Amino acid sequence: MPQLEAAIRVEKPEEVVPGEFTLTVVFTNRSSTPASLNTHQAEHPALVLDVRDASDRPVLLPPPSAPDAADLAPGEPIVPGGSLSLTYVGFLDRGLPPGEYRVRYFGEFPALGGSRDDPLRSDWQTFTVRAQRDLPPGLAIPGLKPGPEGPEEKPLLPLPRLLGPVWLYVVRLRCWVWCLLLRWVFLRRCDRVLQQEIDQARSETISDAPPGSEAWNGTYGWHARFLLIADEPNCRVTARVRVRLVGTITPAQRTAWEAAIEAAWNHRFKLCCDCCCPSGMDIVCDIEFVNSGEHQVVNVGTSTTNMSHWGAADTIDVSHEFGHMLGALDEYFTVNGVNYGSGRQPGGAIMNNPANPPAARHYDLVRAGAAALLGHSCSTADVGASC
DSSP states (O other): OOSSSEEEOSSSSSSSOTTOEEEEEEEESSSSSSSEOOHHHHOOOHHEEEEEEEEEHHHHHOOOOOHHHHHHHEEEOTTTOEEEEEESSSSSOTHHHHHHHHEEEEOOOOGGOOOOOSSSEOEEEEEEEEOOOSSSEEEEEETOOSTOOOSSSOOOSSSOOOTTTTHHHHHHHHHHHHHIIIISSSSOOOEEEEEEEEOOOEEEEEEEEEEGGGOOOEEEEEEEEEEEEEETTTTTTEEEEEEEEEOOOOOOOHHHHHHHHHHHHSSSSSOOOOOTTOOOEEEEEEEEEEEESSSSEEEEESSSOOOEEEEOOOSHHHHHHHHTTTTOOOOEEEEEEEEESSSOOOOOOOTTTTTTTTOGGGHHHHHHHHHHTTTTTEEEEEEEEEO
């Protein structure tokens, strides 16, 4: 039997707003010897909260942020008879369907108060979710692969490896001739500004986490939502994520979030789609803070634990979590069968190491959405490369 006892406390379990639903877990040492709990690990909702719907099906939660030094440090001691509490908010998807659900604390590793054979578990707490308002209906991209490789990029003509640059020249010549026909024979105008709400379910399964990080092994799920704008006159594609904040944050901290995210994601890659923009369409990502009509709810706290709970003073991990909002998957340990190695590697891209820039594959949902919107296949290229 675990030394600790876990008890869930929910103040308002009826008609909750999923993006704001809050619960507290109180941990009490009922034994006669000191116990420990790694509160840094236990703060990640997806590692310890078991959520089920009315049919007892698991509700997937957004993935936890990559483990850092605090997550891997020894746990905090709890003296006999002592207790501590942790509050969880921002772990339910903003668009969770209305109905009855239940939740419990479930820690099956020593750092989380239990073990595989004898997990630390609380009683179930039932709650009901009300119907959501102001959630913009979005398009799901047909054929988008669930894995980290994203949808397949299809060139206009297959490129035999043996022919190399010669065949590439043939493909580009064909595209150039076709563009001339569209522009001068069929009078194709390049004045379209198209937009489409995107709402794409994403999921990932993390495995092979090393000792100390075993709790990260599991399956996670979320929705990537944003407004996609394809601007042909300005050769620009914008992914705009509207975020409603819950909690206390200063204007300077909010500005720092915005600056860090847009510096990480903007003007690094472009889309090569059609002849209206022969040099490509610059990819711009925009986070917009709103009071209603949001794509995502972000709860403000002291640390960043997932896509929906950000530390007010953090300007590093928030850029990684914004990547999830665009549909990018994690790239540490093994994700959907692809082994990326440890998290936070010095040379890892942003979905491995939040301090580093993104890679082209992290814009796959943006690219697939733009292709559907423009009616052309698109490929992603470095902003300084030729299309």
